[in-house]
Amino acid sequence: MQESLPFFLHIMAFSGLFSSPFIHPQLQHLVAKMTLLDSFLFYVVHFVDKLGIWHRLPVILGVAYLGIRRHLHQRYNLLHVGGTNGRTYDADEFAYRTADGTCNHPSDDTVGSQGTFFGRNMPPSTSQYGLLEPHPTVVATKLLARKEFIDNGDQFNMIACSWIQFMIHDWIDHLEDTEQVEISALDQEISSECPLNSFKFFKTKKVPTGSPHPKIGSLNTRTPWWDGSVIYGNNNEGMKRVRTFKDGKLKISEDGLLQHDEKGIPISGDVRNCWAGFSLLQALFVKEHNAICDMLKVHYPDLVDEQLYRHARLVTSAVIAKIHTIDWTVELLKTDTLLAGMRINWYGLLGKKFKDLFGHILGPILSGLVGLKKPRDHGVPYSMTEEFVSVYRMHSLLPENFVLRDITSSTSEDKCPPVLEEVPMRKLVGSEGERSLSRIGMEQMLVSMGHQACGAVTLWNYPSWMRNLVAHDINGEDRLDPVDMATMEIYRDRERGVARYNEFRRNLLLIPISKWEDLTDDDDVVDALRELYGDDMEKLDLLVGLHAEKKIRGFAISETAFFIFLLIASRRLEADRFFTTNFNCKTYTEKGLDWVNKTETLKDVIDRHFPEMTRKFMRCSSAFSVWDSMPTPANYIPLYLRSAS
Numbered sequence: 033m034q035e036s037l038p039f040f041l042h043i044m045a046f047s048g049l050f051s052s053p054f055i056h057p058q059l060q061h062l063v064a065k066m067t068l069l070d071s072f073l074f075y076v077v078h079f080v081d082k083l084g085i086w087h088r089l090p091v092i093l094g095v096a097y098l099g100i101r102r103h104l105h106q107r108y109n110l111l112h113v114g115g116t117n118g119r120t121y122d123a124d125e126f127a128y129r130t131a132d133g134t135c136n137h138p139s140d141d142t143v144g145s146q147g148t149f150f151g152r153n154m155p156p157s158t159s160q161y162g163l164l165e166p167h168p169t170v171v172a173t174k175l176l177a178r179k180e181f182i183d184n185g186d187q188f189n190m191i192a193c194s195w196i197q198f199m200i201h202d203w204i205d206h207l208e209d210t211e212q213v214e215i216s217a218l219d220q221e222i223s224s225e226c227p228l229n230s231f232k233f234f235k236t237k238k239v240p241t242g243s244p245h246p247k248i249g250s251l252n253t254r255t256p257w258w259d260g261s262v263i264y265g266n267n268n269e270g271m272k273r274v275r276t277f278k279d280g281k282l283k284i285s286e287d288g289l290l291q292h293d294e295k296g297i298p299i300s301g302d303v304r305n306c307w308a309g310f311s312l313l314q315a316l317f318v319k320e321h322n323a324i325c326d327m328l329k330v331h332y333p334d335l336v337d338e339q340l341y342r343h344a345r346l347v348t349s350a351v352i353a354k355i356h357t358i359d360w361t362v363e364l365l366k367t368d369t370l371l372a373g374m375r376i377n378w379y380g381l382l383g384k385k386f387k388d389l390f391g392h393i394l395g396p397i398l399s400g401l402v403g404l405k406k407p408r409d410h411g412v413p414y415s416m417t418e419e420f421v422s423v424y425r426m427h428s429l430l431p432e433n434f435v436l437r438d439i440t441s442s443t444s445e446d447k448c449p450p451v452l453e454e455v456p457m458r459k460l461v462g463s464e465g466e467r468s469l470s471r472i473g474m475e476q477m478l479v480s481m482g483h484q485a486c487g488a489v490t491l492w493n494y495p496s497w498m499r500n501l502v503a504h505d506i507n508g509e510d511r512l513d514p515v516d517m518a519t520m521e522i523y524r525d526r527e528r529g530v531a532r533y534n535e536f537r538r539n540l541l542l543i544p545i546s547k548w549e550d551l552t553d554d555d556d557v558v559d560a561l562r563e564l565y566g567d568d569m570e571k572l573d574l575l576v577g578l579h580a581e582k583k584i585r586g587f588a589i590s591e592t593a594f595f596i597f598l599l600i601a602s603r604r605l606e607a608d609r610f611f612t613t614n615f616n617c618k619t620y621t622e623k624g625l626d627w628v629n630k631t632e633t634l635k636d637v638i639d640r641h642f643p644e645m646t647r648k649f650m651r652c653s654s655a656f657s658v659w660d661s662m663p664t665p666a667n668y669i670p671l672y673l674r675s676a677s
């Protein structure tokens with residue numbers, strides 16, 4: 033091991049700094065592959081990790097830690113899967129987001145388009161355990177199944193929960209095989225506790241990559257760019273379905289909700305596994321798109337339907353990306369360090385005022401990723417990754433019942449309308465959900481979502497109704513065989529060769545756990561893990577580990593999941609030419625870019641379309657926290673000078 037260390041590390045090793053036990057023995061082989069500078073940077077990060085303090089450092093140091101960590105992940109956690117074709121195109125001719133995501137990467141027209149491979153953040157799992165070890169239904173029943181609903185407190189509401197599904201359906205979905213697999217719990221001792229003793233589902237399609245590492249991969253049926261495909265579709269056919277072809281606008285009903293076809297399936301960019309909260313967000317952003325078209329037509333009367341559509345799509349997609357970056361994520365990871373980090377991603381260290389005044393003049397750290405002169409993919413063509421999909425398995429955000437509020441009654445001082453009824457979530461899914469939403473109406477639904485806390489990402493909180501779920505085909509039609517989602521999710525990660533928890537951590541340069549108490553200080557969790565996995569940390573499933581991990585204060589997700597976000601959230605912006613080279617007046621129009629610059633939060637979008645709503649019903653600061661909770665208290669200490677959160 034020592035022999036393959038770079039020269040600098042030999043010196044450090046000689047001085048005793050890098051030698052075991054300073055670097056965790058299971059990470060030394062990773063350091064051996066690093067350049068001199070990166071080994072040093074790893075040393076810094078690892079030192080902080082050993083103390084377990086990065087989130088408690090003063091904001092500016094915490095941001096520096098994250099910057100170094102992100103750099104290391106960009107160097108060692110981006111693996112391309114499949115080939116590239118090197119076919120270029122005329123970037124001026126394609127100065128818009130194409131229907132299928134082609135023509136974005138500067139030197140290869142297919143990168144990031146529909147049907148390309150998922151990339152990886154680390155090599156496929158080397159686990160010795162098989163697909164059914166331990167049995168996925170036993171894992172689901174003993175560790176995931178909801179005992180009673182655990183909510184997220186005031187931090188995150190049902191809009192926040194629906195928002196992330198809205199994003200997932202913009203970026204990722206795996207192509208399935210035509211061959212089915214059946215999982216049966218019949219001969220397991222837990223079968224009496226399972227809603228489905230046996231169920232069938234389609235395998236993930238395995239496709240030869242044409243390259244040796246890895247030989248097999250899976251395909252993304254959605255465009256991975258942040259291009260709003262959730263409302264615009266993932267190809268020409270999908271785009272045609274949603275457009276009116278008049279003044280650039282998208283189809284929408286009189287009541288402000290999505291239109292439906294003769295089967296009751298919504299007309300929108302993505303209709304698979306939809307529920308009322310999700311299709312409400314689609315409708316809200318169709319309204320946003322159409323309002324942008326109106327604005328553009330007033331200022332640029334010569335623009336025809338196609339031009340209006342293209343500009344409005346760019347602007348709407350950028351508004352969505354911005355809200356996700358500086359509003360949603362800031363609520364998900366509610367600490368000053370992350371507030372600073374996310375604002376740096378969009379505006380840079382010098383902040384909004386400086387950027388509004390001088391433009392993007394000073395590089396990614398000082399002026400942000402958005403507006404960079406050239407996209408950056410760190411030598412690895414853009415895609416979403418298998419690991420990203422796995423860390424976003426957050427179905428425990430969904431509750432058992434949806435709490436409907438009466439917005440006709442006059443509100444109390446805390447702006448909280450009274451409860452009308454609790455609707456089982458099952459009734460809000462698919463076509464039935466669409467019918468319920470039409471009855472409820474857009475405003476009542478939005479206000480009710482605002483006032484309900486969503487579920488916590490933790491063990492024993494997986495929605496019961498999802499363990500017997502009628503999933504959808506890609507066209508939104510119901511499937512014949514219901515599935516146990518909790519079981520299926522455990523199976524999916526294993527089937528796709530995603531590393532189990534401890535290997536996942538090592539590959540992310542994180543210190544692996546060596547006993548259950550390293551993961552959590554909850555005795556019940558420790559006992560349950562021991563019962564299922566014995567004392568074998570290597571066996572622990574990723575999904576279980578992410579849900580069991582003790583959370584950083586203010587974080588609604590685990591630290592392990594967060595480090596994948598750190599990498600991919602930046603990548604979605606910096607690798608996309610429409611957030612970099614082409615984030616300009618020429619491509620977006622001056623008024624279009626102005627629209628993006630002036631929209632900061634989801635509240636701004638809601639206020640635009642429902643001018644009275646937040647004044648009447650919202651007390652908190654962000655539309656993603658529970659609406660009658662207190663606003664974030666003012667803090668007069670400048671953000672970068674603050675101590676730990």
Ligand code: HEM
Nearest residue numbers: 193196197200204205206305307421424425426427503524
């Ligand atoms: C009522 C709401 C929802 C329903 C009915 C639903 C249903 C489904 C179904 C049926 C799948 C496919 C599972 C498979 O074949 O492997 C899936 C995948 C997934 N869902 Fe959801 N989901 C909902 C909300 C959410 C939310 C709130 C999240 C939060 C992050 C989420 C994240 C994911 C992810 C990451 C996948 C994996 C996608 C892939 O394999 O490429 N879903 N969901």
